[in-house]
Amino acid sequence: MTGSGTPSLQLFLDRLTARSVLTDEESQAILNLPRRASQVDANRDFVRIGERVDHCCFIVEGVMGRFGQTSQGTRQITALHISGDVADLHSVVRPVGTSAIQALSTTSVLRISHEALRKVAGRFPAVAEAFWRDCMVDAAVLSQWVVNVGRRDAKTRLSHLLCEMAVRTGDDRRPQLRYPFPVTQAHLADMTGLTPVHVNRTLKALRDDGLVIVRDRVVQILDWKRLTKLGEFDAGYLDADTTPDARRRLLD
Amino acid sequence: MTGSGTPSLQLFLDRLTARSVLTDEESQAILNLPRRASQVDANRDFVRIGERVDHCCFIVEGVMGRFGQTSQGTRQITALHISGDVADLHSVVRPVGTSAIQALSTTSVLRISHEALRKVAGRFPAVAEAFWRDCMVDAAVLSQWVVNVGRRDAKTRLSHLLCEMAVRTGDDRRPQLRYPFPVTQAHLADMTGLTPVHVNRTLKALRDDGLVIVRDRVVQILDWKRLTKLGEFDAGYLDADTTPDARRRLLD
């Protein structure tokens, strides 16, 4: 079953075990999940609002975003997902999309059917718990985005976002100071609730301050210390209490 | 066990079964959860950031909010919980608070230990699923808040919020056009990412337009149709796909 052609789900398992404790049997069940590789083009709705989906979408490489829309047609990206994330694990328990999902750049994914996921989750409570916990980390990020967009000025917003992605991209919660970020300035605007024009000016300001350079889809952080300070960034919400702890297994 | 002194968890069960299918045995297990009633004063941190909690907080009456903070001390409310909600069900799988929780008015709650909740969730996969699903509805609301705060102007933001609360307060997803909402204008500002002053002016504008009156902690919606239109409100995200569906039980 460790399909020869299909890439492995080791990355998915790694993500889960970074936050939850799984036994060998449970881990194997994850790795053995049937999956189907595919490519997703940029800027085309992958899941539409109101559409029913029957599988999840694990990201091997690339960036996907959840989009909200206003009646005037302006868009707001409410969540970002990168390599190693499942873009819509929540759909296992709520299979009707409440917001659209798009790839921001060409993305390669593995589709895993809800049916298979439900089966493992039903058989192994600890797996269900791991899924649930993973979703709750996403929710914590979402909370931060509300704060970011609601109460911070442009420079702070962008700094915060760039710090967050540095940590999420990095291994082991250590920030990666140089990372690929294949999105446009218009996308950054949709993430931060700003105008593309203002994003452009603000990035320039951050560059002139010697904090970060965003160019050619690569983020290069020059001064992590000052950038986190300006962006009011504290990685706590990303890893707080995600140390796997056996005592927290639903069944003990 | 239907403790004579302690109020019942029927409201909690109702909430769960509005979105998930539970058997009689599972329902009984919920109703039998041990609990402790208590009062929470307004404007005092109930859970602090970084604090470890070992119980959840079911709201019998009142309003609680999750708070984020910026370094300048301004606050942003990232989520609201009212009667019938569990303010922090997520803490079962992530017991360390990543944001503060406060009551906005005096609130009466039932505390339920994580241990007890984990036990039912571990024993009954369908209960774990119901908890998980409930958390995902909260996350969908959070998504909407990002859009609200990121892309809408003051009038639209407030209208959207007031519509959302009308539906959440109402029975059976039907909006309640007149409902108590015991929060101050400063709280509304913290929910919408505006200034108290501007909230005041905007509420006046909505009142002058004949849309809503917010007075004495009561919201009175005069024109639901126009208010939802102005607020770009579509209740879909609150109830889409929350019709209980037996085929979705983790184990079938």
Added chain:
DNA sequence: CGAATGCTTGATATGGTTCAAATCCCGTGG
């Protein structure tokens, strides 16, 4: 009656938007 808290209103300031146009970049086809 005084103090606290929340609400209301006015005047002024500003961060970010909007509109518009120029430039860069890169792939494509002649």
Added chain:
DNA sequence: CCACGGGATTTGAACCATATCAAGCATTCG
């Protein structure tokens, strides 16, 4: 090899929604 076209980025100038600062008013409570 070069001209062309289209998306992305950059810059400028005018404008506006909301913030900020400041004061007065209402209501409740001790």
